[in-house]
Amino acid sequence: MSTENNSRPAAGATPPAGGATESEPIKAIRLRHPWRIVFAVVLVIGFVLFIVDAAGREAYKWDFVAKYVFDRRISEAALNTLQLTVYSMVIAIILGVILAVMRLTPNPVVNSLAWFYLWVFRGTPVYVQLVFWGLLSIIYSSIDIGIPFMEPWFSFETNAALSTFTLAIIGLALNEAAYMAEIVRAGLLSVDKGQDEAATALGMTWFQTMWRVILPQSMRVIIPPTGNEVISMLKTTSLVTAVPYSFDLYTRSRDISAETFTPIPLLIVASIWYLFFTSILMVGQHFLEKRFARGVGAREDRKIDTMSGTLTGAVPLGSGQPTVVRPPGDGPPPTEPGGPR
Amino acid sequence: MSDATTPSAAARAPMVLADRVSKSFGSNEVLKSISLEVKHGEVMCLVGPSGSGKSTFLRCINHLEVVNSGRLMVDGDLIGYRETGGRLYELAPKDAARQRRDIGMVFQRFNLFPHMTALENVMEAPLRVKKMAKARVEQDARALLARVGLADRADYYPAHLSGGQQQRVAIARALAMEPKLMLFDEPTSALDPELVGEVLDVMKGLAKEGMTMIVVTHEMGFAREVADSLVFMDGGVVVESGDPDEVLSNPQHRRTQAFLSKVL
Ligand SMILES: Nc1ncnc2c1ncn2[C@@H]1O[C@H](COP(=O)(O)OP(=O)(O)OP(=O)(O)O)[C@@H](O)[C@H]1O
Ligand SMILES: [Mg+2]
Numbered sequence: 001m002s003t004e005n006n007s008r009p010a011a012g013a014t015p016p017a018g019g020a021t022e023s024e025p026i027k028a029i030r031l032r033h034p035w036r037i038v039f040a041v042v043l044v045i046g047f048v049l050f051i052v053d054a055a056g057r058e059a060y061k062w063d064f065v066a067k068y069v070f071d072r073r074i075s076e077a078a079l080n081t082l083q084l085t086v087y088s089m090v091i092a093i094i095l096g097v098i099l100a101v102m103r104l105t106p107n108p109v110v111n112s113l114a115w116f117y118l119w120v121f122r123g124t125p126v127y128v129q130l131v132f133w134g135l136l137s138i139i140y141s142s143i144d145i146g147i148p149f150m151e152p153w154f155s156f157e158t159n160a161a162l163s164t165f166t167l168a169i170i171g172l173a174l175n176e177a178a179y180m181a182e183i184v185r186a187g188l189l190s191v192d193k194g195q196d197e198a199a200t201a202l203g204m205t206w207f208q209t210m211w212r213v214i215l216p217q218s219m220r221v222i223i224p225p226t227g228n229e230v231i232s233m234l235k236t237t238s239l240v241t242a243v244p245y246s247f248d249l250y251t252r253s254r255d256i257s258a259e260t261f262t263p264i265p266l267l268i269v270a271s272i273w274y275l276f277f278t279s280i281l282m283v284g285q286h287f288l289e290k291r292f293a294r295g296v297g298a299r300e301d302r303k304i305d306t307m308s309g310t311l312t313g314a315v316p317l318g319s320g321q322p323t324v325v326r327p328p329g330d331g332p333p334p335t336e337p338g339g340p341r
Numbered sequence: 342m343s344d345a346t347t348p349s350a351a352a353r354a355p356m357v358l359a360d361r362v363s364k365s366f367g368s369n370e371v372l373k374s375i376s377l378e379v380k381h382g383e384v385m386c387l388v389g390p391s392g393s394g395k396s397t398f399l400r401c402i403n404h405l406e407v408v409n410s411g412r413l414m415v416d417g418d419l420i421g422y423r424e425t426g427g428r429l430y431e432l433a434p435k436d437a438a439r440q441r442r443d444i445g446m447v448f449q450r451f452n453l454f455p456h457m458t459a460l461e462n463v464m465e466a467p468l469r470v471k472k473m474a475k476a477r478v479e480q481d482a483r484a485l486l487a488r489v490g491l492a493d494r495a496d497y498y499p500a501h502l503s504g505g506q507q508q509r510v511a512i513a514r515a516l517a518m519e520p521k522l523m524l525f526d527e528p529t530s531a532l533d534p535e536l537v538g539e540v541l542d543v544m545k546g547l548a549k550e551g552m553t554m555i556v557v558t559h560e561m562g563f564a565r566e567v568a569d570s571l572v573f574m575d576g577g578v579v580v581e582s583g584d585p586d587e588v589l590s591n592p593q594h595r596r597t598q599a600f601l602s603k604v605l
Contacts (some may be wrong), residue, residue, distance in 0.1 A: 198452035198511075201403055202466040202518060203442035206434060212469060216456050295455040295498035 064265035077252035078273045084237040088172035096180025121178035130242040133171035168240040187218030219292040227285035354417040356553045362411035373577040386564040389574035395557040403444040445515030449527040451507045453499040460495040485513040505536030525556040
């Protein structure tokens, strides 16, 4: 009688020893979501219609798009935009780290100075700042380096020394530094105080502690918003026409369209390039995030602790899928032991 | 005197000498004129109720906290200051860091660097602080991990180690700087009971090898077995001190009796 009970009619199941303790797998009718399907179908149809319509629509002038997307002038401008983005972001990050550290020092003068910087550069539009940088040579016609009230060691004409390209980078970088400072500060504050103590107790200097211990750990918090800032910066470069710098992607495509009277296809060309760059940046961000997630949570490429019985599971009837039970504690979630199926 | 001919006066000076050390946080006086002495190779256990200032005292010894009055000497060196012509000069951060190299510290919450593997944690300070050659450092670090029973865990990140394993890595990390003094601040308090033993075993081994240690702990069994002296602190003062067996089985002071009746 008891053997009868054990052999249950689960499809393809071989009854294991002590199978009486196993429960039936649930075979319920799945809940249907008809409206979800309807909604999805409507969206897809709408999207396809839009694409089909756009492909044939006269105003887009796709032949112009194809002609200009790899035009020398456009690709050069795209490179300029990329350079503006990279240079100003690099400067902004360095300056942001400095400002963040200044904000965190106990020195009240240094502290307020950093606060004042943030107040000014975050409190005014970047467009206005760029116009100001363009007017630098009118405000300061020459730049002197030396001891105040003495004969300067170097002196140069502002106009000659600083091109509009340089001014655009300065303008973008100084504005961005204010935002980066807040991002870095939040990152530094996110690191446990015990880390600083442990490093100091080992005899590491302030700089070593910062560079080797605190900053790498804060990266996990810093990188995602910084990625957003880079993408945002790429697009903000379209404002450098305020300096006025006119060799960036947006300004250049506007200039070309002014000659050809085809603004719409050239806007599409510019958009394609912007999208191309942001896509690359997003991939880069993904890999950076992975790199700085070291030691946090699970990593598939690290062996898991098999000795402490990470994999303890019962094999349910018939399914062929091992149940994986996580051990207590914060070990890594186990990888699928079955391998590819 | 024959001071000039003997190797050095410092060699006979105690490893740690606290002379009327006081420390306040604002108006909160946490340490009140603490005086005590730890000889070379001695293991001292520091016990006392929460808030009595044990951690603060340990942190003062390696200058993580600055004392307000009194003197702290480690192996004959004044901690945190240089004394010239009867005046005290605050040490530059670089010199303070140099003093800390010789003092290992182990924390209640391990404080391992989570972005580095166990091996990298142990190698970090010898590499960056002592600027030793990498091959040599790695060899030493692996030997240290083997010594704390974790040779096979060298490439694990702290998050993938148990609490007891993490604390043993933390001990190896401190030992990597070849300190002459080890400070332990409740090294087993954050551990599950079944993991306490493995950490205490490592510490017993250290004591046997002659390491000078100050251990803040609630493990009275360990104190009785390993410690050469036991100090009971309460409210920022040393209430009672002496041979661990004696203090534990026959406490003189009422506050010691009250505390021990709770923890024993
Ligand atoms: N950085 C600080 N700022 C202000 N007060 C502090 C600081 N550190 C410690 N204290 C105070 O000093 C007192 C002693 O703290 P300490 O950590 O030394 O005690 P403890 O004996 O180690 O206690 P526990 O057993 O809980 O670790 C406490 O009242 C605490 O609030
Ligand atoms: Mg404490």
